[in-house]
Amino acid sequence: MSLLLVSAALLLGAPRSAGSTTMRTFHVQRAARVVTQRARRSMPLCTATAPAPSPSVGAGRAADAELFSVAPMMDYTDRHFRHMMRLVSRRAVLYSEMVVANAVHHTLGQMQTGSNEPMIDRWYACSDGHDFGAPRDVLQLGGSEAFTLASASRSALAFPYSAINLNCGCPSERVAGAGAFGASLMRNPEHVASLCAAMGEAVGGKIPITVKCRIGVDDDDSYEQLRNFVDVVSGAGVSHFIVHARKAILNMKLTPAENRVVPPLRHDIVHALVADYESQGIRFTLNGGIGSLPDAEKHLTASPRLEGIMIGRDVCNRPFYYAHVDRVLYSATGAPLADGGLAPSRGEVLTAYAAYAREQLRLGARENGLIKPIHNLFFGVQGARAFRRHLSVLVQEKGARAAVLSFEEAAAHCIPDYAMSVRADAEAWDAPEREWDGVARPPYGGDEGKEPQQRLAVEPGCAAA
Numbered sequence: 001m002s003l004l005l006v007s008a009a010l011l012l013g014a015p016r017s018a019g020s021t022t023m024r025t026f027h028v029q030r031a032a033r034v035v036t037q038r039a040r041r042s043m044p045l046c047t048a049t050a051p052a053p054s055p056s057v058g059a060g061r062a063a064d065a066e067l068f069s070v071a072p073m074m075d076y077t078d079r080h081f082r083h084m085m086r087l088v089s090r091r092a093v094l095y096s097e098m099v100v101a102n103a104v105h106h107t108l109g110q111m112q113t114g115s116n117e118p119m120i121d122r123w124y125a126c127s128d129g130h131d132f133g134a135p136r137d138v139l140q141l142g143g144s145e146a147f148t149l150a151s152a153s154r155s156a157l158a159f160p161y162s163a164i165n166l167n168c169g170c171p172s173e174r175v176a177g178a179g180a181f182g183a184s185l186m187r188n189p190e191h192v193a194s195l196c197a198a199m200g201e202a203v204g205g206k207i208p209i210t211v212k213c214r215i216g217v218d219d220d221d222s223y224e225q226l227r228n229f230v231d232v233v234s235g236a237g238v239s240h241f242i243v244h245a246r247k248a249i250l251n252m253k254l255t256p257a258e259n260r261v262v263p264p265l266r267h268d269i270v271h272a273l274v275a276d277y278e279s280q281g282i283r284f285t286l287n288g289g290i291g292s293l294p295d296a297e298k299h300l301t302a303s304p305r306l307e308g309i310m311i312g313r314d315v316c317n318r319p320f321y322y323a324h325v326d327r328v329l330y331s332a333t334g335a336p337l338a339d340g341g342l343a344p345s346r347g348e349v350l351t352a353y354a355a356y357a358r359e360q361l362r363l364g365a366r367e368n369g370l371i372k373p374i375h376n377l378f379f380g381v382q383g384a385r386a387f388r389r390h391l392s393v394l395v396q397e398k399g400a401r402a403a404v405l406s407f408e409e410a411a412a413h414c415i416p417d418y419a420m421s422v423r424a425d426a427e428a429w430d431a432p433e434r435e436w437d438g439v440a441r442p443p444y445g446g447d448e449g450k451e452p453q454q455r456l457a458v459e460p461g462c463a464a465a
Contacts, residue, residue, distance in 0.1 A: 071312030101143030183248035323424035347420035367400030
């Protein structure tokens with residue numbers, strides 16, 4: 001640092017021509033930035049504790065309630081992402097990406113000839129860390145044939161899932177159009193009831209069958225039609241509905257992304273369902289348009305009988321923010337992650353995930369699938385973009401396997417020590433995180449009057465049903 005300061009002083013004191021003023025200023029500013037960055041890497045950890053959550057959020061709910069769940073998202077919530085999220089939160093309920101029942105049935109047939117067994121393990125594998133006393137993962141299946149859905153459900157019994165969910169909400173053309181399942185199933189509640197009955201019979205009542213749906217489809221979007229759907233399907237033994245508070249528009253050929261924006265949000269309809277079915281033992285989880293824990297707390301407080309909140313894309317964009325879930329929504333406290341507790345640091349999550357990734361490489365997992373889950377682990381802290389760039393360069397220059405084996409080295413190179421070591425319960429949970437903008441600022445609870453302007457990161461979206 002002293003050498004850099006001397007260099008800056010020499011630049012300031014050396015005689016220069018008028019034509020070199022711009023270059024001189026550039027070098028001085030560059031030296032100052034390097035000094036600042038190095039100084040900030042050694043900044044002490046801020047130990048300010050975030051505001052305590054409201055004690056009323058979990059009141060009146062069962063101890064195993066799904067107060068918070070991560071939405072099923074194709075190409076995102078695979079086994080690797082769910083493993084990382086289990087390191088972040090012990091109590092969050094993690095939904096698998098949708099597994100197509102027809103594909104499972106076909107693969108099971110091939111397994112009888114001795115092939116494709118690894119494919120079933122890749123689709124069905126559960127995350128580790130079920131330390132709460134019961135499984136906290138849900139398998140989502142997609143399909144429209146009772147026989148194949150029953151077969152896929154029966155196969156799931158070999159894995160520690162807490163429930164099996166039928167997808168009745170995906171609006172994509174491949175699923176709801178040509179596939180004739182997903183959101184299109186809502187048009188035929190009787191058929192959905194028969195599918196759920198077949199799935200329930202296949203698992204012998206050992207785990208519950210649940211349904212994820214929209215509030216309507218195209219013009220079939222009245223509250224009476226939604227209630228009829230719930231009445232008919234619940235008659236087949238389904239007692240838990242996860243409801244995306246938008247209708248699905250299938251007759252306009254909208255993309256899944258457009259179906260998350262064009263139909264208006266109607267959270268009030270889901271709250272109305274909660275009130276109408278309170279005495280019947282039917283539970284509802286609210287999904288759609290919720291992007292923070294204060295939002296989740298607001299809805300859970302407004303409807304004490306609401307089973308929980310499901311969030312998708314925001315979890316992908318800033319996964320470590322949801323390390324607050326156990327304390328904020330479940331009122332849990334405990335020791336550090338390494339001691340079996342509930343307040344991890346980013347460094348602990350990275351170290352544990354890196355060990356998992358190395359083992360998965362040994363077992364033959366695809367390298368790119370192991371890299372994707374940690375892209376946004378450091379969202380909101382200094383060095384996050386540099387970390388992603390570093391991994392990208394490693395992939396290009398040395399290959400994806402080298403990048404997987406260098407997770408910890410890349411973080412040590414790009415992320416300041418305080419950001420690696422700070423625990424979730426030392427950070428604010430009631431303010432939205434922002435992507436680091438490259439301007440020096442006090443970490444975690446510094447003088448707000450000196451905070452620079454920040455901009456939201458533009459991150460890839462996730463496709464949630």
